[in-house]
Amino acid sequence: MVPQTIAEVGGMGHSIKRKEDPRLIRGKGTYVDDIQLPGMVYMDIVRSPFAHAKIKSINSENALKVPGVLAVITGETLAQYNLHWMPTLMSDTQMVLPTEKVMYQAQEVAAVIASDRYAAADGVEAVEVEYDPLPVVVDPFKALQPDAPVLRTDKEGKKDNHIFHWEAGDNEGTNRAIDEADVVVKQDIYLPRIHVASIETCGCIADFDRVMGKLTVYMTTQAPHAVRTVFALVAGHVGLSEEKIRIISPDIGGGFGGKVPVYPGYVIAVAASVVLGKPIKWIEDRIENLQADSFARDYHITAELAAKKDGTMTGLRIKTLADHGYTDAAANPSKFPAGMFSICTGSYDFKHAFAEVDGVYTNKPPGGIAYRCSFRVTEAVHAIERMTDVLAHELKMDAADLRLKNFIPADKFPYKSALGWEYDSGNYHGALEKAMQKIGYAGLRKEQAEKRKAGELMGIGISSFTEIVGAGPSKHFDILGLKMFDSCEIRIHPTGKAIARFGTKSQGQGHETTYAQIIAEELGIPAAHIEIEEGDTDTAPYGLGTYASRSTPTAGAAGAMAARKIREKAKKIAAHLLEVAEGDLEWEPGKFSVKGAPQKAKTIQEIVFAAYTNHPPGMEPGLEAVSYYDPPNLTFPFGSYICVVDLDRGTGEVKIRRFVAVDDCGNIINPMIVDGQIHGGLTMGMAPALLEEISYDENGNVQGGSFMDYLLPTAVETPQWETDKTVTPSPHHPFGAKGVGESATVGAPPAIANAIVDALAHLEVRHIDIPITPEKVWKILKEKGVAL
Amino acid sequence: MAEHKIRVTVNGTAHEAEVESRLLLVHLIRDVLRFTGTHIGCDTTHCGACTVLLDGEPIKSCTVLAVQADGRQLMTVEGLEKDGQLHPIQEGFWEKHGLQCGYCTPGMMMTAYALLQQNGNPSEDEIRQAISGNLCRCTGYMNIVKSIRYAAEKLP
Ligand code: FES
Numbered sequence A: 001m002v003p004q005t006i007a008e009v010g011g012m013g014h015s016i017k018r019k020e021d022p023r024l025i026r027g028k029g030t031y032v033d034d035i036q037l038p039g040m041v042y043m044d045i046v047r048s049p050f051a052h053a054k055i056k057s058i059n060s061e062n063a064l065k066v067p068g069v070l071a072v073i074t075g076e077t078l079a080q081y082n083l084h085w086m087p088t089l090m091s092d093t094q095m096v097l098p099t100e101k102v103m104y105q106a107q108e109v110a111a112v113i114a115s116d117r118y119a120a121a122d123g124v125e126a127v128e129v130e131y132d133p134l135p136v137v138v139d140p141f142k143a144l145q146p147d148a149p150v151l152r153t154d155k156e157g158k159k160d161n162h163i164f165h166w167e168a169g170d171n172e173g174t175n176r177a178i179d180e181a182d183v184v185v186k187q188d189i190y191l192p193r194i195h196v197a198s199i200e201t202c203g204c205i206a207d208f209d210r211v212m213g214k215l216t217v218y219m220t221t222q223a224p225h226a227v228r229t230v231f232a233l234v235a236g237h238v239g240l241s242e243e244k245i246r247i248i249s250p251d252i253g254g255g256f257g258g259k260v261p262v263y264p265g266y267v268i269a270v271a272a273s274v275v276l277g278k279p280i281k282w283i284e285d286r287i288e289n290l291q292a293d294s295f296a297r298d299y300h301i302t303a304e305l306a307a308k309k310d311g312t313m314t315g316l317r318i319k320t321l322a323d324h325g326y327t328d329a330a331a332n333p334s335k336f337p338a339g340m341f342s343i344c345t346g347s348y349d350f351k352h353a354f355a356e357v358d359g360v361y362t363n364k365p366p367g368g369i370a371y372r373c374s375f376r377v378t379e380a381v382h383a384i385e386r387m388t389d390v391l392a393h394e395l396k397m398d399a400a401d402l403r404l405k406n407f408i409p410a411d412k413f414p415y416k417s418a419l420g421w422e423y424d425s426g427n428y429h430g431a432l433e434k435a436m437q438k439i440g441y442a443g444l445r446k447e448q449a450e451k452r453k454a455g456e457l458m459g460i461g462i463s464s465f466t467e468i469v470g471a472g473p474s475k476h477f478d479i480l481g482l483k484m485f486d487s488c489e490i491r492i493h494p495t496g497k498a499i500a501r502f503g504t505k506s507q508g509q510g511h512e513t514t515y516a517q518i519i520a521e522e523l524g525i526p527a528a529h530i531e532i533e534e535g536d537t538d539t540a541p542y543g544l545g546t547y548a549s550r551s552t553p554t555a556g557a558a559g560a561m562a563a564r565k566i567r568e569k570a571k572k573i574a575a576h577l578l579e580v581a582e583g584d585l586e587w588e589p590g591k592f593s594v595k596g597a598p599q600k601a602k603t604i605q606e607i608v609f610a611a612y613t614n615h616p617p618g619m620e621p622g623l624e625a626v627s628y629y630d631p632p633n634l635t636f637p638f639g640s641y642i643c644v645v646d647l648d649r650g651t652g653e654v655k656i657r658r659f660v661a662v663d664d665c666g667n668i669i670n671p672m673i674v675d676g677q678i679h680g681g682l683t684m685g686m687a688p689a690l691l692e693e694i695s696y697d698e699n700g701n702v703q704g705g706s707f708m709d710y711l712l713p714t715a716v717e718t719p720q721w722e723t724d725k726t727v728t729p730s731p732h733h734p735f736g737a738k739g740v741g742e743s744a745t746v747g748a749p750p751a752i753a754n755a756i757v758d759a760l761a762h763l764e765v766r767h768i769d770i771p772i773t774p775e776k777v778w779k780i781l782k783e784k785g786v787a788l
Numbered sequence B: 001m002a003e004h005k006i007r008v009t010v011n012g013t014a015h016e017a018e019v020e021s022r023l024l025l026v027h028l029i030r031d032v033l034r035f036t037g038t039h040i041g042c043d044t045t046h047c048g049a050c051t052v053l054l055d056g057e058p059i060k061s062c063t064v065l066a067v068q069a070d071g072r073q074l075m076t077v078e079g080l081e082k083d084g085q086l087h088p089i090q091e092g093f094w095e096k097h098g099l100q101c102g103y104c105t106p107g108m109m110m111t112a113y114a115l116l117q118q119n120g121n122p123s124e125d126e127i128r129q130a131i132s133g134n135l136c137r138c139t140g141y142m143n144i145v146k147s148i149r150y151a152a153e154k155l156p
């Protein structure tokens, strides 16, 4: 896209430098742990060593003797206020602090309040808890067996560990397609538990002002407004009323979905502040963050893909068991317990498909949140992109040819998928062909054949993903009943500068820059003169927050719509100033001029000044607008990635030699930021493909619960990403954008997994579950007799 | 718990503090002296968000006791800018989009500072090795490498 505005205005398409950086590169950001309030005290949490146990007693006596310790809060304390349980975003229930039993290792058991961090930690050590271990359910398949212990004994009448059944599509038609197919491939695919592990952990300062009756909570949240409403609903009965609650989300050190849920720690801190009348700071450490905060994935998938002999895909059936831990604390829109998993037909033109997901309780931490992806989209994309390669293998077809044969053609958009979505726009052939050309696909296949003869293991993997983001049209999407629109309020100052506030909250995406560019594009006011604010519920308009790549599709759209309202009024003022009819005016970024007489013009700055100094009679003075944008549909970013790997036969190590990513996120606001989002997303896609997993032993003990063994990619493992793009605007979005923060995290894992499997395909390997660690590869090499 | 009187110089200015034996240096820097640009991201010395220079050497200040810094020189991110002039490393991170959430950035920049002191013209591989003890979850490192190259070229 050629920018419509000049560089000084910095509208869409300009790679302007980020407005948030001057403070962050000086160490002058304000993250929650940087804030110190007068009289503030600290909270630390006692956690369970057992995955399932009755609590026989909690003795705080010794803890209260520790110098500096002020109070110990237990489930019994909270029960006095009926605050010991809270609802999850999926309308399940979750303990804030237990009164009877613990359900996973590292669950919160009690909280210690003390004068400083160290005293609070000492207090935690001194709290004595007696447990009576109960049988532990770790395996979700076993959890569904009739003899499995029922975990949720708190739920009256609950006789099993089943949470929900969800399905989409045409079961019968799909069965028929599978019965009648020339070939059917079937594969179990497991997407393990992982953790977003933003470098800043979660935390808050809860500050209840007894005189004013006002609660201010500084917290690491991606959705401050929704949190305020949830607090009002949960604690309304103890007198917290929504106008007396202020949530401030300061600078956030990465979110990726992990800062959407309301964790027990926040609620305990609020309760403690109300009880003690002091500001309470709670900052979790990394081990708590990995072991107790919401996880992502944990989907046990069985997929069947049916096709004709020539490779035409005819049917897809996917059955999934979703391990949710002890409560369904996923962060999905209410009506979508499996999120957007039904995007699993991907980029292919299926006539028949059926998908079902069953949620199960186990003795593990709750969650089911995103990991830098829109609700369950990575799971869906991994399934279809892996299955496409399994089919190619079965048919001995080239993986690219098979994709090109089955893509939804560009002229079929808007396209109604077999599972019910209306894809807005796409050009899948264009993206894959571009990626193949850029990487030199044909040449790589030749090289691979030669290497195989020489005994070397090289693989090429493709992933042609379709995402579904920007939730969403409020007739389908809500969270606890709150419709998933988003918002922007713009105020233009007399001298032509502006402030705009949004209902979202950046966690590194660069909203202060890109939102200013959207408004600059619409009004011609330089982005440098537009201040962006988010995250303070007392000042920002209500919105549902930043996750699932929804900021640009929803709040960004609201920004454009609010700016257009301002431009409409500006036009009336310009007509008055130029003494012509509105119809005689034309707009170019930054000014209205008279058609046919371009020298007769008023700049936006002149018009704005007139709004405060010389407004037309009968018109209200001032220049402000608000927009609450309810998108008509979701957006469907897509792309094609190609990865080349070399395997070390001696160690099983996987080396990513090249990785080409062609993304299409529609029109681009800031190319530099988009590229950065893709680099980061690719790295977070590589992480679960090669490194990250949180697992549990049979007693429910967490494995991989610290950075000692939960391996985030460092600069050394991370390759040089090669990015490129095609541009297919969204037809329904005000400026044709689609959202981009997560595409790469969604698209990268199958490209890498497919490349590794491809390197071993001639040895009849057709699937490996991620993370594909050197150990896993080496075992296969050994088994196949090719290890060195 | 024993208390100790210590003196540390931070970014050229001397500070005194009474600290417990067990106080971590990162907490002295952040909570006591209030240089909050230095961050904390883990408890196992893996993330590098807490990286500062102790007598010119990059260290993870979450794994050093405050008392060990007694009588020594510290440099934190707040010491990079001189006389209102951004350090070329800071400029590089801004120009090359080397940060997103910014949480890892101060530690990353201090590691880069130490690298460039030793090696004024590091290769891409040398940069990647040098920052391998600093985790970034947002950027994928590519632009961080570019930011540090920018500084290498700019520095005399
Ligand atoms: S805080 Fe992670 S290394 Fe120091």
Ligand code: FES
Binding pocket: A199, A253, A254, A508, B098, B099, B100, B101, B102, B103, B104, B105, B135, B136, B137, B138, B139
């Ligand atoms: S910029 Fe967010 S962790 Fe590096």
